[in-house]
Amino acid sequence: MNLFQVYPLFNINPVKAEGSFLWDDKGEKYLDFYGGHAVISIGHNHPHYQNKLKNQLEKISFYSNSVQNDLQTELAEKLGEISGYENYSLFLCNSGAEANENALKLASFHNGKKKVIYFSGSFHGRTSAAVSVTDNPKIVAPVNFSDRFIKCEWNNVAQLKQLLAENQGEISSVIIEGIQGVGGIILPTEEMIQALKKLCAENDVVLIMDEVQSGYGRSGKFFAHQEFDIQPDLITVAKGMGNGFPMGGVLISPKFKASNGLLGTTFGGNHLACAAGIAVLEVIKNENLIENSEKIGSYIESEIQNFNHIKSIRRRGLMIGIELDQPCAEIRSDLLTKHHVFTGNSNDANVLRILPSINITEKEADIFIGALKSILQN
Structure with a gap:
């Protein structure tokens, strides 16, 4: 049997990771400045994280949600x-898409209503309803498409008001x-x-705030929306929540009432996942990583802002978009092949996406800064 080839792959096979670095099967060392789509929040194989998982593995790794699990309570x-x-x-599940589905x-x-407003440029996952509120027709299969899902232009307040008026009493939620x-x-x-x-x-x-990528300290706040001093009705999380262990969750306002069977999951909130999630929260708190995210993010921005070919920098904490005056594909390739630095792209071909772990240091950031300068100053 062969793999179902849906991913374009770099010719690199990582076999070891520690902190902000990866090593491939040839012994080559790479700086991870992308964190596997913002998943690696506290660095690869953080000692506290490793010990939590090892200790839990020696006790119990899984049982279903038909029994009590004190680790879920501790995590919450x-x-x-x-x-x-x-x-x-808190409702625990396995991924960001599953969190958004729930x-x-x-x-x-x-509220008994069935229509949803989402925004241009959005990405909320690849499962049934989550992909229906994702603004990428290429990944929305016919079975997922429905006129119940209504797109609003990003940051367009007037259109949002219009859509709510046109669908009076029919909009269940807005997801952003x-x-x-x-x-x-x-x-x-x-x-x-x-x-x-x-x-x-x-x-x-219902206001649903998708913090799957922007949450867990990445923005310089625990959640990006906290910059605006609001409280959404539902908040979805995943990615950095488990630092590589698959997990997700929904934070649920007190106005929602639980009942048996309302939501469910087989693997969500299992013992190993909770051990990983607890370790991540303890490291974020004990090592002041939310503050570090803003500190190092600001440092990177200040160091690169005058580089050639950079049109703008969009940043909150260590969630950084570097808009270039050209497509970023070649620059991203040079960073990887010539300087051994992993970075990311986005739906905007000119934007280089930077998502390192939030415990990255200035010394490690300097590796990226030096590599980018070398490429852009040519």
């Missing part, structure tokens, strides 16, 4: 404390990313976020 309490959402509830479903159960990641690190305006919160409240519409 620690997540509530560090995020400031102590009064919310958020959309929970919103519809709550804290910062658009795949879209190219596109930031929401304060006007948009404040209007969105107000309009949702006035129209009995």
Whole structure:
């Protein structure tokens, strides 16, 4: 049997990782400045993370959600404390797409409505409803398409008001990313976020904030939306939540009431996943990584802002989009092949996406800065 080839692959086979670095099967060392799509939040194989997983593996790795699991309670309490959402509830699952599926479903159960507004440039996942609110026709199969999912232009308050008026009483939820990641690190305006919160409240519409990529300290706040001092009804998380262990979750406002069988998952919140999630939260807190995210992000921006060929830098914390005056593909390739630095791309061909672990150091950032300068100054 062969693999179903849906990914374009670099000719690199990583076999070892530590901190911000990877080593391939030939012994070559690489700086990871992309974190596997923002998944590696506290660095590869962090000692505390390793020990938590090893210790848990010696006890119990999995049982279903038909039994009590104190690790789930511990994870929820620690997540509530560090995020400031102590009064919310937590539903645990396996991925960002699954988190968004459950958020959309929970919103519809709550108000009995079935239409959803999403935004241009959005990415919320590849599963049924999640891909239907993703702005990429290439990955929306006919079975996923429905006129229940309505697109609004990003940061267009007037259009949002119009869509709510045209669909009076039919909109169940609005889903928005804290910062658009795949879209190219596109930031929401304060006007948009404040209007969105107000309009949702006035129209009995659930506000779903997708913090799958922008959450967990990456933006310099625990959640990107906290820059605007609002509280969404539902917040979805994944990626950096498990530092590589597959897990996701939905933070749920007290206005939603749970009932047996309302939501469910086989693997979500298993013992190993919770051990990974607890370790991540403990490292973020104990090593002040939210502050480090803003500190190092600001340092990188200040060092590269005057480089040739950079048109603009869009940044919150260590979520950085570098807009070039040319497609970034060749530059990204040179960073990888000539300087051994992993970076990312986006739906905007000219935007280089930077998502290193949030415990990265200035010394490690200097490797990227030097490599980028070498390429762009030519």
